[in-house]
Amino acid sequence: GGVGGVTEYHAQLMEFAVRMLLDASSPSNYLASNPELLALTQAERGQNLVRGLKHLFEDIDRTLKGAAPAGAEDFELGKTLAVTPGKVVFRNELIELIQYAPATRDVFAEPVLVVPAWIMKYYILDLSPRNSMVKYLVDKGHTVFMISWKNPGEADREMGMDDYVDKGLRAAIDAVAAIVPKRRIHAVGYCIGGTLLSIGAAALARDRDERLASVTMFAAQTDFSEPGELAFFINPSQLAMLEAMMHRKGVLESRQMGGAFALLRAQDLLWQPMVDQYVKGQRAPLVDLMAWNADGTRMPWRMHTEYLYRLYLDNELATNRFPVGGRLVRLSDIRVPMFVVGTETDHVAPWKSVYKVDNLVRSDDFTFLLTSGGHNAGIVSGPVHPRRHYRMLTRGLADPHMAPEEWVEAATKHEGSWWPAWQAWLEAHSGARVKPPAMGAPRKGYAAIEDAPGSYVRQR
Numbered sequence: 001g002g003v004g005g006v007t008e009y010h011a012q013l014m015e016f017a018v019r020m021l022l023d024a025s026s027p028s029n030y031l032a033s034n035p036e037l038l039a040l041t042q043a044e045r046g047q048n049l050v051r052g053l054k055h056l057f058e059d060i061d062r063t064l065k066g067a068a069p070a071g072a073e074d075f076e077l078g079k080t081l082a083v084t085p086g087k088v089v090f091r092n093e094l095i096e097l098i099q100y101a102p103a104t105r106d107v108f109a110e111p112v113l114v115v116p117a118w119i120m121k122y123y124i125l126d127l128s129p130r131n132s133m134v135k136y137l138v139d140k141g142h143t144v145f146m147i148s149w150k151n152p153g154e155a156d157r158e159m160g161m162d163d164y165v166d167k168g169l170r171a172a173i174d175a176v177a178a179i180v181p182k183r184r185i186h187a188v189g190y191c192i193g194g195t196l197l198s199i200g201a202a203a204l205a206r207d208r209d210e211r212l213a214s215v216t217m218f219a220a221q222t223d224f225s226e227p228g229e230l231a232f233f234i235n236p237s238q239l240a241m242l243e244a245m246m247h248r249k250g251v252l253e254s255r256q257m258g259g260a261f262a263l264l265r266a267q268d269l270l271w272q273p274m275v276d277q278y279v280k281g282q283r284a285p286l287v288d289l290m291a292w293n294a295d296g297t298r299m300p301w302r303m304h305t306e307y308l309y310r311l312y313l314d315n316e317l318a319t320n321r322f323p324v325g326g327r328l329v330r331l332s333d334i335r336v337p338m339f340v341v342g343t344e345t346d347h348v349a350p351w352k353s354v355y356k357v358d359n360l361v362r363s364d365d366f367t368f369l370l371t372s373g374g375h376n377a378g379i380v381s382g383p384v385h386p387r388r389h390y391r392m393l394t395r396g397l398a399d400p401h402m403a404p405e406e407w408v409e410a411a412t413k414h415e416g417s418w419w420p421a422w423q424a425w426l427e428a429h430s431g432a433r434v435k436p437p438a439m440g441a442p443r444k445g446y447a448a449i450e451d452a453p454g455s456y457v458r459q460r
Contacts, residue, residue, distance in 0.1 A: 051281030082123035086452035089440035102436035117191035151459035157250030184213035194220020205333035223318035223356035337365035343378030
């Protein structure tokens with residue numbers, strides 16, 4: 001970093017580019033310079049390379065046809081993934097709302113509403129049963145509702161952030177409040193879904209709407225002043241190009257987003273799998289998380305443009321300049337208990353960036369938890385997960401703010417998955433257990449439409 005006249009951003013960009021090149025040219029990634037690969041090729045008399053070529057041609061063929069990756073056929077929505085029983089109890093032009101069936105005789109009085117990201121499909125939180133956060137919560141006695149976002153097409157190009165707040169979050173809160181009346185709601189947001197939840201919670205607080213019992217955010221940014229390495233793909237010139245591309249089509253294809261994310265974790269996501277599959281000729285069986293990862297979604301032009309320019313580039317939310325319904329919102333209006341999760345190796349929403357929400361809200365009961373793992377695997381670390389650890393600390397409004405490094409020093413380290421710690425927090429912030437609510441509320445316009453996982457999640 002000792003190059004004169006170079007801005008911090010460009011120095012970091014250089015470092016990122018150098019790392020990409022080093023990853024790509026690492027001797028271990030090449031047959032001729034990797035003794036292990038040479039020995040394997042000799043032992044197998046080149047059969048590994050024959051299998052590798054077959055894999056390569058198969059993958060190229062699948063890519064050209066727009067087909068799912070090899071092994072994806074073993075994962076089917078409603079059969080092996082997204083299998084927690086429930087009903088779609090509401091549908092509009094942007095969301096379906098799933099209410100999950102109770103698994104216990106009695107349930108906590110307050111329902112849980114989950115707002116997933118719409119860059120990917122909701123069932124990352126309802127993968128195969130041992131990895132399903134939804135199943136875990138339902139089995140513990142929580143009444144869980146899940147937003148399932150529509151996969152937008154060209155006709156949805158004008159859907160903006162206001163629509164996501166209004167037809168997404170607010171419509172879901174209205175439905176949950178009608179189905180479980182007179183109870184406040186534990187709202188949970190993941191990634192950009194958490195960003196949306198913070199915007200919506202601030203708007204509710206602004207309007208003196210007290211329906212939220214608490215706000216939980218997983219790997220979600222509210223202050224984009226240091227957004228991590230994704231910034232290398234989001235500068236004004238690249239945005240202008242993205243903008244032109246999206247404006248023509250009306251949507252951003254998931255592939256265009258996926259490429260940027262893959263580069264961020266190149267050694268894990270690109271080079272290592274390439275070596276394994278095309279040089280060693282070994283295909284690891286696809287796991288539920290990878291099958292989910294291949295099932296991308298599109299994003300409407302207006303929403304994505306507002307997200308990138310207003311939140312990412314101009315940081316309007318953290319600086320009280322972001323409007324909802326034409327009136328500004330302030331995160332400092334959020335006073336409900338909060339639980340915020342960051343993951344140690346997150347390249348999409350770096351934990352120190354996620355932690356900045358501590359500066360912005362005025363919750364007197366604020367818990368931050370830092371878990372091992374990355375943006376996806378760190379969040380989906382079910383209770384049976386080995387080799388996991390996390391740190392956790394709660395502060396009150398009167399406590400002085402800690403810098404991230406001080407926080408790590410002060411927070412207690414625990415072995416194992418963080419899910420039980422969060423579930424215990426939800427339990428502590430809930431009232432007595434009651435009889436499970438009915439599925440839907442037909443008289444109020446929330447009849448069960450179809451079984452979970454619904455139709456929107458299946459849209460290609």
